[in-house]
Structure formats: C-alpha cells, structure tokens
Amino acid sequence: ASIAARLAGVPVVVNTRHGQRAGHGWKSRVQFRWAGYLVDRIVTVSDDAANLCIENDGIAPTKVRRIWNGIDLNDFAFTGPTADPVAITVARLSAEKDFPTLLKAIPAVVARVPDFRLMIVGGGPERERLDGLVGELDIGRHVELVGERTDVPQLLRSAGFFVSSSLTEGISLTLL
Numbered sequence: 001a002s003i004a005a006r007l008a009g010v011p012v013v014v015n016t017r018h019g020q021r022a023g024h025g026w027k028s029r030v031q032f033r034w035a036g037y038l039v040d041r042i043v044t045v046s047d048d049a050a051n052l053c054i055e056n057d058g059i060a061p062t063k064v065r066r067i068w069n070g071i072d073l074n075d076f077a078f079t080g081p082t083a084d085p086v087a088i089t090v091a092r093l094s095a096e097k098d099f100p101t102l103l104k105a106i107p108a109v110v111a112r113v114p115d116f117r118l119m120i121v122g123g124g125p126e127r128e129r130l131d132g133l134v135g136e137l138d139i140g141r142h143v144e145l146v147g148e149r150t151d152v153p154q155l156l157r158s159a160g161f162f163v164s165s166s167l168t169e170g171i172s173l174t175l176l
Contacts, residue, residue, distance in 0.1 A: 088159035093124030
C-alpha cells in the first residue's frame with residue numbers, strides 16, 4: 001500500500017507495527033523494511049515494537065513513533081470473576097494468536113473440570129481451521145466460537161477468567 005500511496009501522490013504515508021510478526025518469513029520482513037523506507041512515519045504500540053523497527057528492520061529512529069494502546073475503562077467496569085468455569089478470549093482469529101495450542105489443551109482441562117467451557121470471540125482467516133480442529137478434538141460441547149461481537153464488555157463479565165494463547169503481542173488490547 002505504501003508504494004501505491006506514493007504513486008498516487010498521497011502527501012503523508014503512515015504504517016503501523018503492533019507486534020513481532022511471529023511465524024512470518026523473510027518475504028514479510030523484506031516487505032515491511034521496504035514499506036519503512038516509503039513511509040513518513042511508523043507508529044508502534046509499544047517500545048518493544050519500536051525497537052524492533054529500528055534494530056531489526058533498519059528503520060530510521062526519526063521515522064518511528066510510539067502511541068500506547070488504550071481503552072475506555074468506563075466500558076469495562078470490574079465486577080469480579082464469576083464462579084462458573086468459563087474462560088473467554090477475544091482476538092482476531094489469525095496464526096499468531098495460536099488458538100490450536102489452546103484448543104489442544106481443552107481435553108486436559110475437561111478431564112479435571114468436566115463442565116469447563118471456552119468462549120472464543122472474534123473473526124479472522126483461521127476460523128475454518130479452528131472449527132475443524134474443534135470437531136477433530138471432539139470438544140464442541142466445551143468450546144464456542146461466537147464470531148465478532150459488539151457486546152464484549154458484557155461477555156467478559158460473564159466469564160470466570162480470560163485466557164490468551166498469543167505467540168506475540170505489541171500491547172494486547174484484550175489484556176488491557
């Protein structure tokens with residue numbers, strides 16, 4: 001997109017970096033590095049991501065700016081955990097979130113807590129694969145992939161605890 005923006009005469013081009021791009025190969029790294037040369041700024045969500053841009057990708061420090069992720073706490077009033085053995089996770093269903101590892105752990109959890117349930121909130125390119133894995137592991141009565149939702153604060157309040165299986169995060173909004 002940065003090449004297209006420059007060709008189209010866009011006066012200011014900004015790119016973002018959120019995490020460490022775990023699992024991406026050399027092509028992705030080369031593309032990001034080239035994008036870094038063509039943009040005016042790269043905005044990161046953490047100092048770690050900013051340092052990766054500078055140290056690993058060779059981006060000039062003058063091009064890198066960190067803007068912390070944040071949330072409106074008024075939307076997420078803490079009401080305490082529920083006693084129900086319900087875990088929740090909220091994320092984009094993509095490879096770096098490593099949901100297969102989380103799903104493969106469910107049979108061991110259910111062996112100790114038979115009424116355990118996991119709610120996965122979010123959509124993304126891994127949805128079909130995760131649906132297949134739920135069937136393959138025969139854990140459908142314990143795992144619900146609910147898709148994208150607009151009532152996340154209420155869903156979080158209904159859970160006993162939150163779980164994240166991500167391989168990498170810049171600053172996880174769901175943990176915040």
